[in-house]
Amino acid sequence: MNRVELLKQVSFGEQVAEDEVNELADYFVETNQWDRIVAGKIDIVRGEKGGGKSAIYALLMSKADDFFDKSILLVPAEATRGQTVFKDLAADPPTSETEFVTLWKLYIVTLVAQQLREFDVKHDRINEIYDPLEEAGLLEKQLNLRSLLRAAQDLARRIVKAEAFQGELTIDPNTGAHTYGGKIVLREPSKDQKLKGYITVDHLIEVVDAVLAGNRLNVWILLDRLDVAFQDNHQLEENALRALIRAYGDIRAHPQISLKIFLREDIWKRIGATGMREASHITKYVVLDWNQSTLLNLVVRRILKNDVLVKEFGLDKEQILKDASLQEELFYRFFPQQVEQGPQKSPTFKWLVSRCADGTKRTAPRELIHLLRSILDEEIKQLERGRPAPDGDQLFDRSVFKAALPVVSDARLHTYLYAEYPNEKDYVAKLEGQRTEQTPESLAELWGMSRSAAATKAARLVELGIFEERGTREQTSYWVPFLYRDALKMVQGRAEADEEEN
Structure with a gap:
């Protein structure tokens, strides 16, 4: 096949996980970290920007049916695309940490209750969940995350200010039955208050946990894109995440409910810099880390996703993915041995990784993929201008590598650094x-x-x-x-x- 036409059919995939959800299963490198996450041993996934957090989130959601077969319900707490649900908090944020913690708990317990109702889960205590949430205006027939968050925030504010959201005992006019009108309060109610139907958010969580246990169900609440939600206001971001970690600490006592929080490492360090007592109790976490071998495996998987290359060069995908030496061999079949020639110069893959590393010496997949996409674009441009193709099976001439760097560098500086740290x-x-x-x-x-x-x-x-x-x-x-x-x-x-x- 003509080299230009061949390259025009080649793709290294998208830089952002949300843009390639359907392909992630083919690209994804299933490491020990992934195995621990799937096994439920990890609650907080930390990593650099572009380091694979959203890829894990998206892949988990794509396997929701598999988890359901294991009696685990995966529940996204955020819109996967577009404007984030939590963006609205910036206009009128909670005024105290207590209010923020209460907001998180109300939001989470309602998300779980919504799932219980959707799957028509039966239990003799189920109305202890539904009735107070419905009366408070949180549980609706059709779930709308943005609407739910607004209602939860309004209720949290009233609870904190008045220490009680007043409800009344009502009688169904058709059946004459008394309907539980739970009054959601901040502190543990007295005996008299309990008789009148007062209930705390923490008690609601306890009941939800009991209902799930009675049905042998687990719920994972997935929270991603928190860096996008609060990026314009670092103080609000810190307040929100501190409160979330506090809520996580309280909910962790209920084994049927798990929060799975995906968080950028720089944000984690920032909120921890001024002290966060709850952080010392977090043990179920992982920090995503990439080295040359895992990055090479990722790149090779993306190469092998191109059927045109597999067919043109007769590649055995299954065999290559089983053998690390064959993966390196495949890479250097298509790429030059060195970008800068000389006995002291790095081999090409090491050169790519080092050019995409920041000052922490970490290379995120996003920058590496962006660089490969830019190299591909530059190679096509040069061939179209009349430059001869490299010899043999080599697809990329060493001249295109440095020419592709400015695009990646500019994106990192302006869309990450300047945008998020003005x-x-x-x-x-x-x-x-x-x-x-x-x-x-x-x-x-x-x-x-x-x-x-x-x-x-x-x-x-x-x-x-x-x-x-x-x-x-x-x-x-x-x-x-x-x-x-x-x-x-x-x-x-x-x-x-x-x-x-x-």
Whole structure:
């Protein structure tokens, strides 16, 4: 087949998991971490942006029927696409942590109750759940997450302010039967209040757990996209997530209900930086980590998803995926051995991984996939301009690799860093055109501040992966990773404080 026509049919997939839900089962690398998540041994999945959290979430939801066969109901607490349900909280956020915790609990218990009703679950205590939630306006015939969140927030606010949401005992005019009109309160009600039908949110959760246990059911509430929901307001984000972790800690005592929280590592570190007692009790978590072998396996899976390549080159997909050495062999069948030639230069895959790594030395699949897509686009452009195709089965000429980097670098800088950390934008922007290695002295001069203030700001940028800290405590320097260099048009070398700017 003509090389250009062949490449136009090739795809490395989408960068964002939500855009390729149907293909994830073919792409996904089932690691020990995945096995632990599926087994229910993990509640909190942490990872870098683009590190695979949403892929795991999407893959779990795609296997909902398999989980149902094991008596586990998977319940998404967020819209999988479009504007997030929690975005509305920014306009009128809860005013206290107690209100936020109550909001989370009401929202979660209603989601579970909605599932119980949808599957027509039977139990002699089921109306202890339905009646108070219906009276409070939370349980509706048709689930609408946005509407539910608004109702839960309104009720949480009233509970906290008044310590009781007043309801009344009513009589069904048709049957004459008394209907339970539970009054949802913040604190444990007295004996007299209990007789009048008062109930706490925590008691509701206990009843839900008992009903699930009686039916040998488990419910997993999946919470993803929390980074998108609150990205415009870091203080609200911290408040929301602290409250969620508190709610998680309380709900964890009820084994039939599990919260599965997908959270970005930088956000986790930020909310923990000012202290979070509940964090020390969290043991069922995993931090997603990628190394060269797992990233190579991911890339090979995406290569083998292209039927045109499998057919054109006679590839045995099953055999290749069983053998790590065959995976490496396949990669170098299509890619050059080195991008930069020389005995001291890295092989191509290591070069790709290093160019997509941030200052923490971690490479997220999203950037690697983006770079491969850009390499593919650049190769097609060069072939269309008349450049000869590489020899043999090699699909990509080494000349396209560096040409593809600026696209990835620019996306990382603008759609991640500047968009999510606007307070750091002015400091990072001043690095444009500067040397790739900075010192506290050179940064102090560049930013117009004292050396100690510059070192403090640099430490913040180290946390965000803009800098990699090197040297010793006495002679510290800050190295900008390749991932950001092209977008900032930086010059290789070490900056000096007295260096004259051109």
